[in-house]
Amino acid sequence: MEILSQRWYGALLKRRSRRLYAARLIPAEVFEKLTVACNEFRPFDTVRAVFTECSENVFKGIIGAYGKIRGAPFLIAFIGDTRDPYVKEKIGYTGEGIILEATALKLGTCWVGKSFDHVIASSFATTGEHEKVFAVTPIGYASAEASFEEKLLTGFGQTHKREPLARLVSGLQETEWPEWIKVSLLAARVAPSAVNRQPWRFLVESNSITVSVDNLNDSYGISKRLDCGIAMLHIETAAHVCEVVGKWEFLDPPEVARFISRS
Numbered sequence: 100m101e102i103l104s105q106r107w108y109g110a111l112l113k114r115r116s117r118r119l120y121a122a123r124l125i126p127a128e129v130f131e132k133l134t135v136a137c138n139e140f141r142p143f144d145t146v147r148a149v150f151t152e153c154s155e156n157v158f159k160g161i162i163g164a165y166g167k168i169r170g171a172p173f174l175i176a177f178i179g180d181t182r183d184p185y186v187k188e189k190i191g192y193t194g195e196g197i198i199l200e201a202t203a204l205k206l207g208t209c210w211v212g213k214s215f216d217h218v219i220a221s222s223f224a225t226t227g228e229h230e231k232v233f234a235v236t237p238i239g240y241a242s243a244e245a246s247f248e249e250k251l252l253t254g255f256g257q258t259h260k261r262e263p264l265a266r267l268v269s270g271l272q273e274t275e276w277p278e279w280i281k282v283s284l285l286a287a288r289v290a291p292s293a294v295n296r297q298p299w300r301f302l303v304e305s306n307s308i309t310v311s312v313d314n315l316n317d318s319y320g321i322s323k324r325l326d327c328g329i330a331m332l333h334i335e336t337a338a339h340v341c342e343v344v345g346k347w348e349f350l351d352p353p354e355v356a357r358f359i360s361r362s
């Protein structure tokens with residue numbers, strides 16, 4: 100399965116982390132579409148997604164900035180082979196494609212990289228000898244409106260705020276950016292990241308965007324390279340919407356990867 104560019108671009112502009120879920124059944128055709136995305140959006144052979152029923156105790160209570168996820172009937176576990184040096188960015192990239200498909204299906208999601216029980220998550224999604232569950236997302240219909248608790252958890256909107264591009268980008272002056280670079284960077288900017296830390300930095304050259312981390316300190320015990328993988332999926336989705344195709348080259352820290360346009 101390829102990136103569904105128009106559909107996922109629309110979704111990436113709307114997606115929000117949701118932590119409270121309603122007791123509402125997922126219709127069979129919606130369930131089936133998400134299952135297909137989990138099974139077929141597999142751009143890397145070292146990363147896979149498992150869509151399964153879950154119990155609430157997989158999500159832990161308050162940890163640092165985070166509260167408990169409540170009422171979700173399903174989860175998707177993002178599983179990777181720990182021997183792959185680029186596994187974290189590949190988890191972010193693959194997982195975000197699936198999260199955007201869930202968003203397009205009007206389902207609620209929330210990347211959870213910290214506040215989940217690894218043992219319980221692994222019992223829902225069996226892992227191989229070299230595999231690990233790097234992150235999960237609850238899946239279900241989010242409660243119609245954010246409750247007071249949810250608003251409290253998101254700092255009454257604070258966690259949705261994003262840095263201006265000027266603070267994130269170096270290289271070519273903005274006035275010289277081709278249209279696809281501008282659209283892609285705006286899409287990367289709204290990507291979710293752990294505790295909304297937005298660790299990505301972007302170097303713009305005439306036909307490429309290089310993604311790096313701001314520093315090598317993986318705060319909160321969640322990899323910044325995973326966050327960057329999410330931004331990579333947003334960049335490529337937006338590039339496709341601008342009819343630009345390209346390829347990713349994985350790089351070593353503090354760089355993460357470079358997208359080079361083939362158009």
Ligand SMILES: Cc1cc2nc3c(=O)[nH]c(=O)nc-3n(C[C@H](O)[C@H](O)[C@H](O)COP(=O)(O)O)c2cc1C
Nearest residue numbers: 115116165210211212213214258291292293294295
């Ligand atoms: C890799 C990653 C890990 C995350 N881990 C957690 C978590 O453990 N618990 C939680 O409640 N939210 C978690 N989040 C959600 C972020 O807090 C949220 O994406 C961020 O505040 C931006 O808000 P938004 O997703 O609504 O745009 C995580 C997000 C990412 C990308």
